[in-house]
Amino acid sequence: MAVSSDSVLKIFTKHPSFNLKNEFLGNAAGACRVSCNARKQRNKGRIIGVKAVAEASFKALEGFDKVKLELGLDSVAEKELRENGFTGMRKTKLVCTIGPACCSLEDLEKLAKGGMNVARLNMCHNTREWHRDVIRKIKTLNAEKGFCVSVMIDTEGSQIHVVDHGAPSSLKAEEGSVWVFTAQNFEGSRPFTVRANYEGFSEGIMVGDELIIDGGMASFQVVERMGNDLRCKCTDPGLLLPRAKLSFWRNGKLSYQGLPTISEKDWEDIAFGISEGVDFIAVSFVNDADSVKDLKNYLSTKKSESVRVLAKIESLESLQKLEEIVKVSDGIMVARGDLGVEVPLEQIPAVQEDITDICRKLNKPVIIASQLLESMVEYPTPTRAEVADVSEVVRQHADAMMLSGESAIGPYGEKALSVLRMVSNRMELQSREENYQSAINQHYLGVSLPDHISEEICNSAVQMANKLGIDAIFVYTRHGEMASLLSRNRPNPPIFAFTDDNDARMALNLQWGVIPILVDLSDDMEANISKTIALIKIKGMINDGKSVLIVSDLSPSNARASFQSIQVKTIE
């Protein structure tokens, strides 16, 4: 009987329970018989097919330690590969903010299934107990259902905002009306009085300065100082929201109150995040490289260097020191919400593109955040303009896109996630078609990184993969460096990154086009290659005739120094 690889695929798909378990590694054929028992009567031919392939693949596995043959692969990526093939795998990563609308185990599982790569917890909101509960649920889902969802905490940062304005929701400020802004904690409610969160909020502020609410929702002029309180007259009417942001301007320039980027509360939240084993810490309102360095130093004193630090670009100052911030960070978030408060809105698209380009050059992942599908906080479909915005992010080849209120508080979070997924797939297809026509524009990346050799190897590898129409890139990497250098070139085929370091795996989850896979690696490169191909094959994820480009930076045991290599293999 002819054995087609297609028949193997079908049987594996119909047997989700067929996993590579230690007990049956010694007897592959027997294992297949057991696993496929239910179908035995109905379709003997197919089972013979599985047996044949399994036997062939297990030959490659002979001699390996049975216990170390597990493959830590995201079950969602695996499903995507089975359904859409290598070319159909999504490259742009998706981040969801978790809030009251999506914090149950069932909701989190739906988001994981829907393609959430990273869950973001905004420490501005809710209690540490609430956040702990969510983090533990995500880790449980990863362990029990084979997902690979990384966890990010996002610091509150020091920001001046309203804590009480005398009404439960929004309040209208009429032109000419006079209000008192104070930090005093008073009993009951006083009309036309707004309480700010920070005692020193009015430090250095003078009569005549402008007070801007939420980046332009309403404006006031300071007419009198009374101790630390300010009496202000509304010059541009608008809405005061319950947590509205306050910023002061003088002669067209923002005044800085000199608040620390990482507050006392933030340090406590960071310690909490470390103890809960989060993968990323996103630092709000970074103004220079120092706050990122401070946090990295702290992480190393806590032996937690593996936690990746992302700098959020959301202030004018951070734009002026962008390069130094990108260089010291492990990644960047373009926090368009607050950035739009400090930068004129019409500049945001260009700023976003600049930041994305700099991150790509310096090889740091970049997340585009805020208002991607804002109308979906209320409505089940996005506006055409929002779809165009999301498409632009994908076209710019950002590593990741983020949902905020759409998933945290809106009733259509899962749907919003599927919009991001579908738009990514569509735009990535278009980019690939363009790439095929004109060799991908890589020259501008230049040779700009410290490790020139790895950089050049990865640039060349991707050029080769694109020209040869390779199906998948396999990279063997300890800390993820080679995988990210490949990703930086935005290749047509997906990048399967094999690593034996779980922290590297969880960090790679944020990088464009990388499917991180946890597997035990040895010093013997050839053995790693044949083992991983056999494992992928036995899972029914790759079939004969497919071509793989293999990049490695692991040194073989007999080599004195590490060496990198590129090879092309056809699966047989």
Ligand SMILES: Nc1ncnc2c1ncn2[C@@H]1O[C@H](COP(=O)(O)OP(=O)(O)OP(=O)(O)O)[C@@H](O)[C@H]1O
């Ligand atoms: N853990 C949470 N608990 C309750 N509400 C939340 C939580 N996380 C987010 N939200 C809600 O979702 C909205 C959008 O979330 P988002 O993280 O964008 O917050 P934000 O307040 O705009 O701050 P940031 O500038 O840090 O993003 C918030 O305004 C808040 O109402």
Ligand SMILES: CC(=O)C(=O)O
């Ligand atoms: C995400 C965030 O902090 C912002 O857009 O302001």
Ligand SMILES: [K+]
């Ligand atoms: K925040």
Ligand SMILES: [Mg+2]
């Ligand atoms: Mg912000």
